[in-house]
Amino acid sequence: xxxxxxxxxxxxxxxxxxxxxxxxxxxxxxxxxxxxxxxxxxxxxxxxxxxxxxxxxxxxxxxxxxxxxxxxxxxxxxxxxxxxxxxxxxxxxxxxxxxxxxxxxxxxxxxxxxxxxxxxxxxxxxxxxxxxxxxxxxxxxxxxxxxxxxxxxxxxxxxxxxxxxxxxxxxxxxxxxxxxxxxxxxxxxxxxxxxxxxxxxxxxxxxxxxxxxxxxxxxxxxxxxxxxxxxxxxxxxxxxxxxxxxxxxxxxxxxxxxxxxxxxxxxxxxxxxxxxxxxxxxxxxxxxxxxxxxxxxxxxxxxxxxxxxxxxxxxxxxxxxxxxxxxxxxxxxxxxxxxxxxxxxxxxxxxxxxxxxxxxxxxxxxxxxxxxxxxxxxxxxxxxxxxxxxxxxxxxxxxxxxxxxxxxxxxxxxxxxxxxxxxxxxxxxxxxxxxxxxxxxxxxxxxxxxxxxxxxxxxxxxxxxxxxxxxxxxxxxxxxxxxxxxxxxxxxxxxxxxxxxxxxxxxxxxxxxxxxxxxxxxxxxxxxxxxxxxxxxxxxxxxxxxxxxxxxxxxxxxxxxxxxxxxxxxxxxxxxxxxxxxxxxxxxxxxxxxxxxxxxxxxxxxxxxxxxxxxxxxxxxxxxxxxxxxxxxxxxxxxxxxxxxxxxxxxxxxxxxxxxxxxxxxxxxxxxxxxxxxxxxxxxxxxxxxxxxxxxxxxxxxxxxxxxxxxxxxxxxxxxxxxxxxxxxxxxxxxxxxxxxxxxxxxxxxxxxxxxxxxxxxxxxxxxxxxxxxxxxxxxxxxxxxxxxxxxxxxxxxxx
Numbered sequence: 147x148x149x150x151x152x153x154x155x156x157x158x159x160x161x162x163x164x165x166x167x168x169x170x171x172x173x174x175x176x177x178x179x180x181x182x183x184x185x186x187x188x189x190x191x192x193x194x195x196x197x198x199x200x201x202x203x204x205x206x207x208x209x210x211x212x213x214x215x216x217x218x219x220x221x222x223x224x225x226x227x228x229x230x231x232x233x234x235x236x237x238x239x240x241x242x243x244x245x246x247x248x249x250x251x252x253x254x255x256x257x258x259x260x261x262x263x264x265x266x267x268x269x270x271x272x273x274x275x276x277x278x279x280x281x282x283x284x285x286x287x288x289x290x291x292x293x294x295x296x297x298x299x300x301x302x303x304x305x306x307x308x309x310x311x312x313x314x315x316x317x318x319x320x321x322x323x324x325x326x327x328x329x330x331x332x333x334x335x336x337x338x339x340x341x342x343x344x345x346x347x348x349x350x351x352x353x354x355x356x357x358x359x360x361x362x363x364x365x366x367x368x369x370x371x372x373x374x375x376x377x378x379x380x381x382x383x384x385x386x387x388x389x390x391x392x393x394x395x396x397x398x399x400x401x402x403x404x405x406x407x408x409x410x411x412x413x414x415x416x417x418x419x420x421x422x423x424x425x426x427x428x429x430x431x432x433x434x435x436x437x438x439x440x441x442x443x444x445x446x447x448x449x450x451x452x453x454x455x456x457x458x459x460x461x462x463x464x465x466x467x468x469x470x471x472x473x474x475x476x477x478x479x480x481x482x483x484x485x486x487x488x489x490x491x492x493x494x495x496x497x498x499x500x501x502x503x504x505x506x507x508x509x510x511x512x513x514x515x516x517x518x519x520x521x522x523x524x525x526x527x528x529x530x531x532x533x534x535x536x537x538x539x540x541x542x543x544x545x546x547x548x549x550x551x552x553x554x555x556x557x558x559x560x561x562x563x564x565x566x567x568x569x570x571x572x573x574x575x576x577x578x579x580x581x582x583x584x585x586x587x588x589x590x591x592x593x594x595x596x597x598x599x600x601x602x603x604x605x606x607x608x609x610x611x612x613x614x615x616x617x618x619x620x621x622x623x624x625x626x627x628x629x630x631x632x633x634x635x636x637x638x639x640x641x642x643x644x645x646x647x648x649x650x651x652x653x654x655x656x657x658x659x660x661x662x663x664x665x666x667x668x669x670x671x672x673x674x675x676x677x678x679x680x681x682x683x684x685x686x687x688x689x690x691x692x693x694x695x696x697x698x699x700x701x702x703x704x705x706x707x708x709x710x711x712x713x714x715x716x717x718x719x720x721x722x723x724x725x726x727x728x729x730x731x732x733x734x735x736x737x738x739x740x741x742x743x744x745x746x747x748x749x750x751x752x753x754x755x756x757x758x759x760x761x762x763x764x765x766x767x768x769x770x771x772x773x774x775x776x777x778x779x780x781x782x783x784x785x786x787x788x789x790x791x792x793x794x795x796x797x798x799x800x801x802x803x804x805x806x807x808x809x810x811x812x813x814x815x816x817x818x819x820x821x822x823x824x825x826x827x828x829x830x831x832x833x834x835x836x837x838x839x840x841x842x843x844x845x846x847x848x849x850x851x852x853x854x855x856x857x858x859x860x861x862x863x864x865x866x867x868x869x870x871x872x873x874x875x876x877x878x879x880x881x882x883x884x885x886x887x888x889x890x891x892x893x894x895x896x897x898x899x900x901x902x903x904x905x906x907x908x909x910x911x912x913x914x915x916x917x918x919x920x921x922x923x924x925x926x927x928x929x930x931x932x933x934x935x936x937x938x939x940x941x942x943x944x945x946x
Contacts, residue, residue: 182242227298333400403485487538531575551614572904577635597640626672638687756921762910768903
């Protein structure tokens with residue numbers, strides 16, 4: 147009964163607020179207290195009882211009342227943070243104010259005229275009582291008071307942390323409390339694991355939800371590649387002004403990495419007990435990725451410039467980024483990596499009892515966090531690659547890529563997975579680790595094979611290219627760059643993987659595919675470079691690949707004799723119109739898929755997705771490094787890279803699409819991405835923009851790196867033919883045995899230097915990460931739907 151009374155009273159208060167035409171003074175406590183003092187309402191109730199239309203109506207028609215509501219709610223949080231919420235009633239007031247602010251803030255952000263409100267020093271100017279909030283801190287902007295109150299409340303004994311009180315009479319003062327002793331979970335820099343308390347977890351999650359809502363102002367600004375424009379909420383919260391920055395960063399990281407969704411291994415235990423920790427972990431990982439997106443710079447000026455006058459031009463340092471980059475102990479790296487690998491692997495866990503283990507849903511946020519760790523902490527990256535633990539991250543990433551390949555609503559997940567693999571592939575150790583045999587049986591709808599993790603990677607990439615949806619075309623360059631980067635270190639490819647690579651070459655080297663889009667020949671260059679690396683540096687163990695090359699030798703001969711006369715060009719383009727499928731899928735021998743796997747499914751109708759900006763071309767995403775004899779990397783200047791001068795020259799053409807995309811109107815972000823794919827896919831639009839000429843074909847055909855393969859064929863084909871005739875061989879295992887013991891020492895051209903394309907950060911990818919990350923945060927917060935139906939501008943929400 148009490149609950150329904152509370153809801154009724156709260157709704158009455160909301161109606162009063164929306165119908166009042168005159169300003170209500172801040173001193174009228176009896177009116178304002180109706181919103182938080184006498185009610186116990188859940189956050190879901192607040193969202194249901196405060197409709198969007200009414201918030202907007204108050205914003206437009208009674209702005210001073212909305213200002214006072216925000217101001218009074220922040221005032222209550224500040225009072226709670228100062229007192230430490232000793233009574234249940236005070237705790238309830240803090241939670242109610244937290245929920246109301248989480249509901250209202252998005253509507254403040256969506257209106258440009260209101261965005262500076264929280265950064266003004268005297269909110270709702272002219273109201274009595276405006277000095278109550280500021281008497282300690284001078285004239286702090288409302289946003290700063292709110293953020294500091296949230297930080298204090300996140301370390302409030304008996305509310306969000308376990309109390310250390312020695313006796314019933316001792317009081318823990320909030321002002322003198324050392325929050326480093328109250329870190330939420332053992333792990334990095336903290337050894338004690340406090341007792342689990344689900345009430346504390348729920349209260350932390352409520353406060354973190356409000357914090358995330360504060361940070362979400364970024365969603366209401368259009369995309370911009372100007373990385374000096376920072377989110378003032380994140381900038382202030384992660385600055386030295388926040389005395390809890392270190393313990394809070396550590397608490398968030400440890401709570402995420404220590405979380406074990408399977409619990410005690412009891413089947414179906416997630417159906418018997420509510421897991422309050424999961425909600426906290428989701429909020430924690432989202433706060434981490436949002437705060438780590440900003441690594442210092444100038445915050446964009448709020449309405450009142452006084453708050454940033456004293457700052458240096460470089461802007462305050464982001465302490466979260468600083469702490470992340472300074473983690474260095476091996477045991478801390480081990481704790482973080484094992485925690486992330488355990489969570490990433492969770493959705494793959496197969497049990498004999500269906501649905502008996504809990505499946506987490508926040509793998510996209512985990513992938514962004516892993517990316518940030520590798521990007522900001524090079525010691526962590528080297529630790530990951532130092533042992534085969536990196537494979538515990540690789541396998542789930544390949545699983546997600548394979549699973550999402552047919553689903554257009556998960557195109558962002560495909561990109562983040564490929565970006566991580568591109569980053570890892572720039573390091574020699576990654577290629578070396580891939581030689582470890584793959585013995586897991588994660589159910590994926592890929593052909594069954596016996597081999598290494600390198601085989602798994604190639605088979606999954608082949609599946610993405612040949613059976614993924616068409617909007618993945620811009621990723622083909624990245625996928626093949628990863629294969630090229632690891633190719634010099636692959637000791638023994640399986641027959642299945644070797645055939646997949648040859649099938650890709652066969653598909654990409656058809657004349658209609660090469661002539662239909664200006665950049666398609668790059669894909670052939672990448673594959674030839676990978677074959678050359680394996681032949682020159684790993685010939686001995688790769689008899690399966692050599693055999694596959696010999697069997698498909700006509701593909702290489704056709705490439706060498708590719709026609710370039712106008713008649714042949716026209717004929718090839720006519721053929722393209724007849725067969726619009728990008729890649730012939732039939733000639734790849736599909737075998738039985740793994741047991742227990744399900745085919746990759748397209749998005750369910752009605753699924754929501756957030757649009758993304760287009761990614762830069764591969765030459766913007768990577769920089770070339772040459773591996774010298776002692777294994778060190780030397781950067782290669784753009785103009786004179788060794789045997790792929792052609793790729794460089796045409797890479798300029800390849801990125802002209804993407805460059806023009808990132809430079810268009812920001813409102814058109816989604817269409818730039820779609821347009822780019824349409825241009826790659828539809829011959830009609832590409833031929834109207836660009837047409838192949840004999841000169842263009844000759845400009846890159848003469849640079850095809852075919853010498854090594856042609857020499858191999860010249861030496862081995864006659865030998866294989868002779869042995870087949872002499873011994874009457876028809877069994878390929880005998881031929882493989884012969885090739886295994888063969889040698890090409892002294893017969894091949896001088897080995898070329900190994901060229902690695904390392905990922906390099908740039909404004910385009912920074913913008914991509916920002917839109918992707920906030921799109922994920924928007925779509926994952928549905929209960930309550932914090933941002934649903936508000937006027938976000940960073941991306942578009944589309945229904946599939």
